[in-house]
């Protein structure tokens with residue numbers, strides 16, 4: 001069931017979303033599959049030692065990272081990548097245990113590309129995709145001093161609790177009552193907020209545009 005929903009979602013978004021920024025870089029958001037495992041490992045290896053530790057909650061050698069990417073359960077993962085000028089610079093993963101309606105979100109953005117909104121784009125994509133395939137909740141785990149992750153989880157409405165030395169932040173993915181299903185009879189799948197008439201750019205109210213000038 002999960003695999004079918006996931007595959008139909010990724011087939012539809014195979015070409016990805018491409019943004020051309022004013023000052024040059026080509027930014028593409030698309031779903032990742034097992035064929036991207038090498039790129040995925042390359043991205044994780046380029047994280048700074050501190051960011052790599054924040055991502056995995058422990059030190060990870062290059063070999064361990066390569067093994068993680070190769071052995072990731074790609075069939076039960078929803079993963080999105082952000083490619084900048086063709087190189088994978090940010091990854092968001094939503095891992096789901098077989099038969100579960102709860103997932104775990106992890107996210108990473110390379111240092112030079114941080115603070116430009118990419119983390120928020122990745123987490124938002126995972127929240128929408130998780131909702132679309134019928135998950136009820138998603139968890140994010142991070143160490144207490146990880147303020148960027150705390151800000152990110154707050155931005156998607158996650159509720160943090162402190163347990164066993166890590167912050168566990170839970171996002172409720174159940175669609176609010178005022179959402180209209182994309183397809184009638186689609187159960188919990190296919191929810192999309194109807195845009196208000198004449199509601200401009202399609203960006204969420206208060207959301208910030210991607211700003212490639214931050215890639216200093």
Ligand SMILES: CC(C)(COP(=O)(O)OP(=O)(O)OC[C@H]1O[C@@H](n2cnc3c(N)ncnc32)[C@H](O)[C@@H]1OP(=O)(O)O)[C@@H](O)C(=O)NCCC(=O)NCCS
Nearest residue numbers: 051054106107108109114115116117118119120147148151
């Ligand atoms: C966490 C991470 C993915 C954020 O990526 P990013 O692309 O910089 O994220 P964004 O640009 O969308 O910014 C995230 C938020 O952090 C805030 N932020 C950035 N630097 C900050 C800082 N030093 N202190 C507090 N908040 C900060 C931003 O203002 C933003 O909040 P806002 O949208 O409310 O303004 C990135 O820092 C990273 O890869 N960290 C290492 C891996 C990790 O910690 N993963 C989490 C555990 S799985």
